[in-house]
Amino acid sequence: MGTPLLVAEDISISFGGIRALKGVDLTVEEGQIVCLAGENGCGKSTLVKIVSGVYTPSTGTISIGGDSFNALKPRQAIAEGVQVIYQDLSLFDHLSVAENIAINRLIHDGSVLSNRAEVQRIAAEQLERIGIDLDLDAPVSELSVANKQIVAICRALSMDARILFMDEPTTALTTNEVKRLLAIVLDLKKRGMAVVFISHKLDEVFEIADKITIFRDGSKVGDFTASELDEVSLSFHMTGREIVYNRYHRTRTEDQPLLEVRELSRADNYEDISFTVRPGDILGLTGLLGAGRTEIALSLFGLNRPDSGTILIDGKTAAITNPWDALDYGIALLPEDRKTQGLFGQQSVKTNITSTMLDRLLTPMRMISGRKEDALATELVHSMNVNNKDISVLVDNLSGGNQQKVVLGKWIGTEPRILILDSPTVGIDIGSKSEIYAKIHDLAADGIGIIFISDEPEEIVANCNRVLVMHEGSMITSLEEEDLRADGIKERLAEIISDPDSFAGTNSGARVQGEQA
Incomplete structure (x- = not known):
């Protein structure tokens, strides 16, 4: 002692x-x-x-x-x-x-x-x-x-x-x-x-x-x-309960992409990025901070216009120049920093969780209906299992996990077809994390295409059926579902993320497998 x-x-x-x-x-x-x-x-x-x-x-x-x-x-x-x-x-x-x-x-x-x-x-x-x-x-x-x-x-x-x-x-x-x-x-x-x-x-x-x-x-x-x-x-x-992070496996059979990105580039952000997202896909974007993951997410949401390349929704070219365009195409973005980018801290849970759906709350006189707002907020709070059911409480007074549930709930309420999640569990305790994972899996099972950004190998392997690894704005390798089932894949992915230079120069279609490969 x-x-x-x-x-x-x-x-x-x-x-x-x-x-x-x-x-x-x-x-x-x-x-x-x-x-x-x-x-x-x-x-x-x-x-x-x-x-x-x-x-x-x-x-x-x-x-x-x-x-x-x-x-x-x-x-x-x-x-x-x-x-x-x-x-x-x-x-x-x-x-x-x-x-x-x-x-x-x-x-x-x-x-x-x-x-x-x-x-x-x-x-x-x-x-x-x-x-x-x-x-x-x-x-x-x-x-x-x-x-x-x-x-x-x-x-x-x-x-x-x-x-x-x-x-x-x-x-x-x-x-x-x-x-x-x-x-x-x-x-x-x-x-x-x-x-x-x-x-x-x-x-x-x-x-x-x-x-x-x-x-x-x-x-x-x-x-x-x-x-x-x-x-x-x-x-x-x-x-006080057993926490299990269940692995996600895609069960949808549709192969027609909801989203297709072709040779997307933006100077000093990312270069020649191509991928697809199908209904039920949880596509992981991972790599060291600064790899260009968030910059791609912002581009897809109309906040970081690419210099070249094409974005297609349902096989048709999409012109996304601002977030309203993205929303019209059914794209929603849960941002990297919930406190400064995702929440109005000194506003109520009700105001925050309904803020993306104001058009649904309007009266014939174009005023917000308090009754509709209360009903929608209560529905979303319960569906997201926010611990504090008091929709009038300031969102700043909630725990990090419950704040993130509010941010996720306000975007789920827009009924998106493509949901981009940028570091969705940063600073969240294990109980809230398991609930958010389960919600994400349910959304994918219902046919939403999800892009899941994280630099935690365990999180990526547990939640994604396909993975793209980025470094300094380029894709350096990809993993499909069979790769993610291989023994030792979590450790192998951690090696790639922490030592990306060993994979630099491989083409964007390169694949890496675990110890069984």
Whole structure:
């Protein structure tokens, strides 16, 4: 047993009469990585905000390095060595790498004016500490998400962090970037830092966790070593039910394409892209971030006009110059970033989920009928199994999984023939993820053609009957359903995605098979 650095005991808190945490405990030792696991809304982030001084608990005590508190203020938590890296990273895009790393240190030290040499020294010292080289003068806005994550870590280290909380740090990272980040976290552990890691990606949890603390519905289920659990048992403890991701297999017999893309190109986005989507197809588009997947999706939805090539719907050339054209052709797009592109955060669930179908809500006087709006919203909320059935609640107050159900529901309500899903389960817990997968499979079984964009091999293999792998705007290989049934295909696909250069130069019709091939 190591030395306890953080001990939180009997922590409770309520919001609006609802108990968000119910007498939970958490112990974190020096040089230990603890993974907090649980569905969205289970209380993980609430506990983090209590330890970091954002929230005041109604009961309980917090001990850090032997100092005991009934509640902490943010400055006290920072002084005790608590640092939190949230999902949005909270960086200043207009400032440089060095300025972002040093700014909290300068504010904490009471500096009125910044000294460039001191800023550079602080930043260089922290980057050297984790063995990473970044251009100190580069604007943070120009960095990849992975390097922004590095800047956030260095900013925390500059504050003499003893315990580092990381909330979904790998959500927008590629496979190789995840590996680099996890290596940094493991190195911090070797140096004696305690890390509390929150992730919905169970493979990451098992890779780095010394201890897994599981929450469900505001209560702690228990503490486990990683060796005590597997993905099935961890999922069960998190949700209280068995979670199974069923593989999708196309059963439709129609071979006439709903959608055909011929030699589509757009400068600096993608080049010479061709594929078809039939009724019942779930076509996976995968590859590293920046491969051109999202750019193709936007082009099909009229938001990123191609320079050349042809799009055909039902065998006829389609002129798609804006989203209204796409909708007329029966194309719907669930965007990559639900918060900024898919939702009106400060509007109700009702407003959001009916926003694509306003023409169905009009009275003869061309006014929106409140009765029709309520009825349609209630129908969609129930069909999507949104946990909160109150259609008047602000959509920002829902968990990530329920927000995504609202976004998906508003497009399903348009009765699309072709549905494009761009990273549909990012930042979503395993329970909501399984429900969304099942819904997607049902839609495909009903004859909708689906394009499923993801960089997670497990997700692609579970949900797609055909797959295209992209790299730097080009298709480098394709897989058909028989390929996806081969032993070891998930691992093989992961290799292709993480090391695309080994497949560069193969023609777009090339196929790769698993170990049985």
